[in-house]
Amino acid sequence: MRADARRNRDRIVEVARDLIRAKGYDAVSMDEVARTAGIGAGTLYRHFPTKDALHDAVIEAWADKVNEAVDQAMELDVPARDRLLQWLKDYTAMLTTHQGAAARITASLGVAGSPYEAKCQTYLQANQRVIDALGGQLRPDVQAMQMCRLVGGVAAVADNSELPPEAVSAMLEVLTDGFLAPKAA
Amino acid sequence: MRADARRNRDRIVEVARDLIRAKGYDAVSMDEVARTAGIGAGTLYRHFPTKDALHDAVIEAWADKVNEAVDQAMELDVPARDRLLQWLKDYTAMLTTHQGAAARITASLGVAGSPYEAKCQTYLQANQRVIDALGGQLRPDVQAMQMCRLVGGVAAVADNSELPPEAVSAMLEVLTDGFLAPKAA
DNA sequence: TGCAAAAGCGGAGAGTGTCTCCGTATAGTC
DNA sequence: GACTATACGGAGACACTCTCCGCTTTTGCA
Numbered sequence A, B: 001m002r003a004d005a006r007r008n009r010d011r012i013v014e015v016a017r018d019l020i021r022a023k024g025y026d027a028v029s030m031d032e033v034a035r036t037a038g039i040g041a042g043t044l045y046r047h048f049p050t051k052d053a054l055h056d057a058v059i060e061a062w063a064d065k066v067n068e069a070v071d072q073a074m075e076l077d078v079p080a081r082d083r084l085l086q087w088l089k090d091y092t093a094m095l096t097t098h099q100g101a102a103a104r105i106t107a108s109l110g111v112a113g114s115p116y117e118a119k120c121q122t123y124l125q126a127n128q129r130v131i132d133a134l135g136g137q138l139r140p141d142v143q144a145m146q147m148c149r150l151v152g153g154v155a156a157v158a159d160n161s162e163l164p165p166e167a168v169s170a171m172l173e174v175l176t177d178g179f180l181a182p183k184a185a
Numbered sequence C: 001t002g003c004a005a006a007a008g009c010g011g012a013g014a015g016t017g018t019c020t021c022c023g024t025a026t027a028g029t030c
Numbered sequence D: 001g002a003c004t005a006t007a008c009g010g011a012g013a014c015a016c017t018c019t020c021c022g023c024t025t026t027t028g029c030a
Helices: A003-023 A028-036 A039-047 A053-058 A065-075 A080-095 A100-107 A117-137 A142-163 A165-180 B003-023 B031-037 B042-049 B051-058 B065-075 B079-093 B101-108 B118-137 B144-161 B164-181
Strands: none
Touching: A003 A028, A003 A039, A003 A053, A003 A065, A003 A100, A003 B079, A028 A039, A028 A053, A028 B042, A028 B065, A053 B031, A065 A080, A065 A117, A065 B164, A080 A100, A080 A117, A080 A142, A080 A165, A100 A117, A100 B144, A142 B101, A142 B144, A142 B164, A165 B144, A165 B164, B003 B031, B003 B042, B003 B079, B031 B051, B042 B101, B051 B101, B065 B118, B079 B101, B079 B118, B101 B118, B101 B144, B118 B144, B144 B164
């Protein structure tokens, strides 16, 4: 890759990240990204063929933090319920860091060929690790995909409605208790 | 209202309902609705000033069925858990009848002035009735708004990812057990 | 029945998005 | 310094929501 191309690519991602964080995915147009970055639309689209592809690059960095969060939450010296709740809160917080991301990523779960596929895998594996770590304390039929979807749903609602942390926590507590419940007859 | 206007209005809603049910809200353009109904765009927009307003009219009919569903589920002669689960399933089924509706309605919860405001009120009251009916069996801190959001989140994910009924049921079981759990210390 | 006013109709087009095409400019190479 | 692959920029194609306004139809009334 040519030096100017590399420079432009980095600048695009940086500008897009700031804009999306400030205004939300939907409210940022590709034109605005290009203008703010001081480049032409053609250049932008060569680097990122779709708006989703750009979005994917923007959220790349914090997808890496997911596994750290799993480790931290699971190593806490507290009951399983608290560890699970901590993880769900961390996970929700990460998903809602960028406006509009939660719904898009959650909708891509299990969809082959989506631009967010790699991230979905990361998240699924992270939730699987949580399930493994908490072992028999969870309901026996819980699945990583299910957990991703349920928490993703909460995150999407929280993001969309800009809910205060207490409201999100309260919803996650319901989920937590649901995950911990034994399978009913 | 003039006779031709009434005729056109009814036809628009009918056409829009069929199209949205078949292709999903996002995939149906206002132009397509107008063309299919055999009218001009101006006529369409006189009757429904925005696409959301049209959508609201389309889902009008089944919003009325919500209260029936509450009655039916609460009158069942089964344990509280099964009644709650039945209600959540019915509610989810209604929300996902029209593609794209669940996410839009859930996002409008608590937003003053949204075109879906009346429906949100209906849903909130319905969930409140369920909470009242199940009385002390639910966790003490449960709220109708919270229930609406949690189930709406599940419905939105189910709708987006076109999940099979078993997967939706499994997620609702987690929610059910969460709602039934006593408040943890 | 005939007429005027009110009500409604239709479609061109404004405004805004995503994304494409292609002539032009420039970084890297010998 | 020249040559070529690579990258750039921006006009514009296409799709969508929504507006404006001249024209047509319905309706109430004599």
